[in-house]
Amino acid sequence: MSKMLDVTNPYTGELVESIKLDTIEELKEKVAKAKAAQPAWEKTPIVERAKLVMSMIDKIEEKSDEIGRICATEMAKPINSAKGECFDGGEIGRGNVERAKHLYGDVFTGTTAGREYDLGFSRREALGVVAAIIPFNYPIEMFFQKTTPALAMGNTVIVKAPSSNPLAVRMLVDCAHEVGIPEDVISFTACERAVSTQALLTHPDVAAIALTGSTETGVEMIKLAADSMKKTFMELGGNDALIICEDADVDTAVQEALEGRLYNNGQVCCATKRYLVPTSMHDEFVAKLKEKVLAIPRGSQFDPDAKAICLVTEKAAIKVEAQIQHTVEQGGTIVCGGKREGAFIEPTIIDHVSKDADVAKDMEIFAQVWPIITYETEEEAIQIANQSSYGLSGGVLAGDTVRAFRIADQMESSAVIVNGCSCYRMNEQPFGGCKASGLGNEGVGYSPEEYSRLKTYVLKGAFVK
Incomplete structure (x- = not known):
């Protein structure tokens, strides 16, 4: 039986909306559909994927007043900051897409004896299905940070919303569908932690977990990912x-x-x-x-x-x-x-x-x-x-x-x-953590690499006459 989640305005205590939480079976079905949709999405030329992701960004900015208002209502974020996330995140998203379009592989020749006539080259491939775990504090910006490079690189994405304030995130995913990104390529879930653990984070068909959250949560997710060797990128706590x-x-x-x-x-x-x-x-x-x-x-x-x-x-x-x-x-x-x-x-x-x-x-x-x-x-x-x-x-x-x-x-x-405080951040910088603050980096110049893997092709004896 499905459970409901009451979303309230923390400033007034008033109910904003009650939404249905996904069951284990429903979330597993979303994973299965994302897995099935991923090969065709990756085979879609990157220029076409890029156009769709850019259209999603445009649509979110177009709806910034509506999205910002619901974000402010459900988490008490200052209204101007909530609206601003749509545009700040949009700049991040566009940068990620452009970087993905121009992320080239390498060409190399052999230098060791017996391999000096070989020719090799590498290219980027998608990881597969990505679980994007969105934090409560910057739900719009973190949606952009995670989904735009993942989608541009050919991954399908399941977006898990924060339990305290999922409504703005749901609207963002709806914007993606409105511009033509298939529902199985990017899907929304709100669910209890136990459901997420069983049906998403440990699911063998999920290739990667991208989290912004506490270090305690990050450690737990890394452990959950270990058995199936999922790639993890974690932006975690700080002091x-x-x-x-x-x-x-x-x-x-x-x-x-x-x-x-x-x-x-x-x-x-x-x-x-x-x-x-x-x-x-x-x-x-x-x-x-x-x-x-x-x-x-x-x-x-x-x-x-x-x-x-x-x-x-x-x-x-x-x-x-x-x-x-x-x-x-x-x-x-x-x-x-x-x-x-x-x-x-x-x-x-x-x-x-x-x-x-x-x-x-x-x-x-x-x-x-x-x-x-x-x-x-x-x-x-x-x-x-x-x-x-x-x-x-x-x-x-x-x-x-x-x-x-x-x-x-x-x-x-x-x-x-x-000459500044630590919360100052350039969109282009590698943003991540050392020590217990995380694994991997987010940032316009770095995220597309994180959401892809290198594959090498070798033509043996390419130059042998």
Whole structure:
């Protein structure tokens, strides 16, 4: 018997819509259809696949008001950000398609004795059926990040929506069907985790799993994928550090620290989550940051001026409340904020955080929370930044650019933003993780390779007379 999922507005608590969840049998049928449809889709010339994916992007942008509104409603994302995802994601999607169209193989000749007359060349092939696991925090952008390179490279895709906010993702898949991408080439599923595990993630006909989510979930999926040797690409958790040097401009540092935690109510994997401040700058920095944080406008997701809104669910807010309290128990002091009302967490500054506290290492807080950790030397700051098991991104602020790059070179993360906070991201950069922050890379210059495999052809004795 099918189960229903109630999707609610986290700001008001009102029911938005009830949708049917897929059963194990229904999801297995979608996998079977995707498997059957994949060879014909891959044989479709890439220029034709590209046209269809580009049309899907155009359709999503055309419907950005409608899609953005439902996204804002179901997850309390600021309305302008929700609409903006349609266009930001569209730029990513177009870049992926163009990269896929011009992703060439190599031609090579032999150099070893007995093979010097051989000719070889390689070309890209699709992986097969891809399970795209979409996160709650950037559902539209992550849809583009995963589906556009996968489809362009000839894969079929099953898009698993986040359980808290699946409605916008469903609309995105509908846009693909509206422009002529077959329903079996890209399909939508909303289902319970047990159903997904049995009918999708361990299914032998699923070739790859693409996830944006927590490290705990990523580890679980890698284990599930191991038995059938699925390819996995995982963009996982982060506890990014921002190292502020004593020669940095304090006002710039405060503004970057503020902005690094404002986006999407702080629910960003690469948001700055640890603020390393030199003792000499501490008092001025905290005083100015407090002034900025107290002035953050609050409201609903449909207030264009609001910057502090509720989290995606009350459950998420309860977790953050407990993390704040835990940090206080470990010696931290609340400068402002710290209280919860339903799904809303007050923007919070926690000062005097010990470098040995959990939040200074691996406790990732997904909210507008600023933990302040002081340091005495550059070497100590680098040590604190690197003590986390995560390595998604980071930031360095310094007056001396040479010094900033020297520090960046020693930070253990897949990206470091010099003169900025860690959540700054170029569409073209390889975005992934080192350490426990992920496997593989997303980005316009890298995703099509991830969603394909190399096949080599050798003509033995091509040059033998």
